[in-house]
Amino acid sequence: xxxxxxxxxxxxxxxxxxxxxxxxxxxxxxxxxxxxxxxxxxxxxxxxxxxxxxxxxxxxxxxxxxxxxxxxxxxxxxxxxxxxxxxxxxxxxxxxxxxxxxxxxxxxxxxxxxxxxxxxxxxxxxxxxxxxxxxxxxxxxxxxxxxxxxxxxxxxxxxxxxxxxxxxxxxxxxxxxxxxxxxxxxxxxxxxxxxxxxxxxxxxxxxxxxxxxxxxxxxxxxxxxxxxxxxxxxxxxxxxxxxxxxxxxxxxxxxxxxxxxxxxxxxxxxxxxxxxxx
Amino acid sequence: xxxxxxxxxxxxxxxxxxxxxxxxxxxxxxxxxxxxxxxxxxxxxxxxxxxxxxxxxxxxxxxxxxxxxxxxxxxxxxxxxxxxxxxxxxxxxxxxxxxxxxx
Amino acid sequence: xxxxxxxxxxxxxxxxxxxxxxxxxxxxxxxxxxxxxxxxxxxxxxxxxxxxxxxxxxxxxxxxxxxxxxxxxxxxxxxxxxxxxxxxxxxxxxxxxxxxxxxxxxxxxxxx
Numbered sequence: 141x142x143x144x145x146x147x148x149x150x151x152x153x154x155x156x157x158x159x160x161x162x163x164x165x166x167x168x169x170x171x172x173x174x175x176x177x178x179x180x181x182x183x184x185x186x187x188x189x190x191x192x193x194x195x196x197x198x199x200x201x202x203x204x205x206x207x208x209x210x211x212x213x214x215x216x217x218x219x220x221x222x223x224x225x226x227x228x229x230x231x232x233x234x235x236x237x238x239x240x241x242x243x244x245x246x247x248x249x250x251x252x253x254x255x256x257x258x259x260x261x262x263x264x265x266x267x268x269x270x271x272x273x274x275x276x277x278x279x280x281x282x283x284x285x286x287x288x289x290x291x292x293x294x295x296x297x298x299x300x301x302x303x304x305x306x307x308x309x310x311x312x313x314x315x316x317x318x319x320x321x322x323x324x325x326x327x328x329x330x331x332x333x334x335x336x337x338x339x340x341x342x343x344x345x346x347x348x349x350x351x352x353x354x355x356x357x358x359x360x361x362x363x364x365x366x367x368x369x370x371x372x373x374x375x376x377x378x379x380x381x382x383x384x385x386x387x388x389x390x391x392x393x394x395x396x397x398x399x400x401x402x403x404x405x406x407x408x409x410x411x412x413x414x415x416x417x418x
Numbered sequence: 419x420x421x422x423x424x425x426x427x428x429x430x431x432x433x434x435x436x437x438x439x440x441x442x443x444x445x446x447x448x449x450x451x452x453x454x455x456x457x458x459x460x461x462x463x464x465x466x467x468x469x470x471x472x473x474x475x476x477x478x479x480x481x482x483x484x485x486x487x488x489x490x491x492x493x494x495x496x497x498x499x500x501x502x503x504x505x506x507x508x509x510x511x512x513x514x515x516x517x518x519x520x521x
Numbered sequence: 522x523x524x525x526x527x528x529x530x531x532x533x534x535x536x537x538x539x540x541x542x543x544x545x546x547x548x549x550x551x552x553x554x555x556x557x558x559x560x561x562x563x564x565x566x567x568x569x570x571x572x573x574x575x576x577x578x579x580x581x582x583x584x585x586x587x588x589x590x591x592x593x594x595x596x597x598x599x600x601x602x603x604x605x606x607x608x609x610x611x612x613x614x615x616x617x618x619x620x621x622x623x624x625x626x627x628x629x630x631x632x633x
Contacts, residue, residue: 327610327615327616327617328610328615328617329601329608329610329611329615330608330610334608335608338608339576339608342574342575342576343573343574343575343576344563344564344574344576345562345563345572345573345574346572349576
């Protein structure tokens with residue numbers, strides 16, 4: 141009798157325990173956005189795409205001056221030229237993307253069922269190049285960042301719409317990105333969340349730490365400290381170095397998954413890229 | 419080459435006493451570098467290699483090349499210690515990261 | 522005789538850890554304000570800091586804040602051991618600073 145009860149109990153409890161450990165992106169999203177909305181009640185959801193400017197008047201004033209002559213305008217123009225330039229085989233980037241690549245940046249990173257991997261926009265651009273006989277470009281800056289800047293500009297204002305399909309590989313990638321985001325690493329022992337959740341909105345020296353909510357929405361972006369336009373991956377590399385950890389490879393699964401998780405957390409917020417930051 | 423490396427590891431196993439007595443040899447330095455390298459491989463596999471670890475390893479290799487075996491060994495031992503700290507950190511984080519997650 | 526007495530007193534002073542020397546305090550300040558070392562002002566405001574952050578508590582009347590030097594050392598060495606939620610780096614445990622450097626930072630902070 142006792143044994144039967146134990147068996148019954150364990151049968152009943154097992155699916156529950158499993159359910160608790162299953163990734164639940166939709167619930168995470170609600171909790172994540174809710175956390176920031178509750179913590180900073182004066183900042184409306186859509187305003188998070190403006191990152192640090194919600195938290196510092198002096199930075200906001202500087203920004204307003206800067207975007208009168210947006211420093212990323214050249215990147216967008218160069219990116220459009222590159223985007224429209226034919227490959228040796230006569231095709232263009234438009235042939236690789238739905239809707240000719242216009243107004244689709246908000247759907248990236250995208251899970252690719254064929255390879256079982258996450259494909260951020262930069263990787264998709266490189267895939268298009270390789271498929272058309274061209275060499276891969278650097279995923280951090282330069283021509284690829286310019287193309288990304290142009291493509292993102294055609295999605296300006298569209299709500300971010302990253303999908304985690306009911307595919308165990310997609311869920312695993314999402315979960316890996318989440319774990320990377322919250323895991324401390326490097327000699328300084330910081331996680332992404334240490335600065336961009338826990339200390340979000342506070343000052344690290346003179347700089348405001350941007351909340352993770354909205355953070356991906358304005359990439360690629362012009363950073364004054366870079367002096368040019370860079371991608372989200374470039375920022376990942378910079379952050380890893382800042383916590384005194386060796387960065388991952390630009391096209392690593394770790395960074396793809398991290399971008400997947402972070403961008404999913406921004407679902408519903410408007411694309412505001414390319415952006416400008418101090 | 420493989421046999422040579424094996425030999426170095428063996429020598430390394432036999433001379434830790436000599437090494438700690440600061441009588442570093444080419445073999446003891448090479449063995450310390452090999453030990454550090456193994457720990458660094460583990461750290462990298464856990465996505466947590468520290469920049470200081472890589473720098474210490476670079477110092478160790480440079481000193482070995484320059485024939486300063488004592489400096490090479492000291493730097494390699496330091497690299498291994500740092501790599502071990504990062505491995506320990508990464509292992510702990512596998513359980514601790516959930517505490518940082520917002521829900 | 523006087524000279525011997527003076528030597529005796531000088532020798533006793535550091536052992537009793539009564540006061541830090543100006544050199545130790547200056548060394549501590551340098552460590553506290555160097556980004557690759559203590560980088561204390563990245564997160565903590567203290568008098569004289571340039572463009573200090575506000576992530577950690579303001580360091581003012583530090584001797585009253587942390588009168589126990591041993592505890593102060595432990596906080597800089599590995600605050601996570603005491604408070605798992607902290608984001609303060611473990612300067613000692615992770616070998617960012619040497620024990621001597623930590624002590625110099627404490628000497629400097631006790632002047633704040």
